Amino acid sequence: MPLTEDLKRFIKRLQRSNDAAKKRWLVILTAASSLLVIILWVGYLKLAVVAVAVPSGGLAGDQPGFWGTLKNGFSAVRDKTTFGLANSYVYFSKKAQTKNQFTIRRSGQDFIYGDLEKLPTRPLP
Numbered sequence: 016m017p018l019t020e021d022l023k024r025f026i027k028r029l030q031r032s033n034d035a036a037k038k039r040w041l042v043i044l045t046a047a048s049s050l051l052v053i054i055l056w057v058g059y060l061k062l063a064v065v066a067v068a069v070p071s072g073g074l075a076g077d078q079p080g081f082w083g084t085l086k087n088g089f090s091a092v093r094d095k096t097t098f099g100l101a102n103s104y105v106y107f108s109k110k111a112q113t114k115n116q117f118t119i120r121r122s123g124q125d126f127i128y129g130d131l132e133k134l135p136t137r138p139l140p
Contacts, residue, residue: 029040060081 029037
């Protein structure tokens with residue numbers, strides 16, 4: 016099988032190449048596999064969703080199609096993300112402006128060096 020041998024040679028050559036080439040192929044192959052998944056998903060949707068004939072006058076409650084729904088979903092996500100980022104900014108800016116106060120209290124015990132027991136000394140190897 017020449018295709019598998021070519022693929023094995025390509026992978027071995029890629030393993031021996033420098034990091035820049037590996038990163039370039041990583042981006043290329045990731046984009047290609049993502050595109051393949053999206054194409055398969057859209058094809059599945061076309062097969063799974065049955066096309067409905069719309070009367071010439073349109074429907075009374077005309078709903079947006081797939082792209083309109085996708086656009087509305089993206090705008091909702093964008094709005095919620097913007098709102099969340101704004102709230103996070105306000106929260107963290109308030110936290111950054113607060114001043115911390117530390118109180119260090121002296122303990123009631125005094126450390127006296129003479130009260131310690133002597134440890135035997137050992138020479139280092």
